[in-house]
Amino acid sequence: MTHDDVTGVILAGGQGRRMGGRDKGLEPFGSARLIEYAKRSLDGRVAEVLINANRHLDDYRALGCRVISDRESGYQGPLMGIWSGLEAAQTPWVVIVPCDSPALPDDLVARLIAAIGEADIAVAHDGERDHPVVALIRRDLTADLGEALKEGERKIDRWYARHVWTRADFSDCPAAFANLNTEDDKARLAQQLRAGDA
Secondary structure, three states: OOHHHEEEEEEEOOOOHHHOOOOHHHOEEOOEEHHHHHHHHHOOOOOEEEEEEOOOHHHHHOOOOEEEOOOOOOOOOHHHHHHHHHHHOOOOEEEEEEOOOOOOOOOHHHHHHHHHOOOOEEEEEOOOOEEEEEEEEEHHHHHHHHHHHHOOOOOHHHHHOOOOEEEEEOOOOHHHHOOOOOHHHHHHHHHHHHHHHO
């Protein structure tokens, strides 16, 4: 598998409830907005970057990416965003990342590819826990996910469990998967990153 076989999908379609209903992807963090950090982790490492968003679509399009909204309305969660990304992708594989994890490693895509083996899904694991919204997924699973959603499934890990999946080891950089749900989270990660640069 090469990067030409992979589409990157950034999940930015949530309601941002814990951040006062603000659009998390457009939140400032350090010198950029959160969506820009997610995009940097994929740029040049995948055939195309798609942004899954349900509001402020023009702001996201200004980043030069194809923007796709959830195929069904109602903010139904990340699994709906993943399905929408799988449907829109034109490559055999899709890498999913969240819009609110600004410290994702530069070699994220390469490490997910290296881990996939014969599996259909590779999920990032930080040494202690899985991060199901950071994953490499075979696009052939699109129809199955559509069926699962139709049946009412909204839990990512339960859908993964229907398939052959594996873990990609990121135990050397657990802080990379910190996701920013609140202002406190933003302040904490900013402090951690500053300490890392000291």
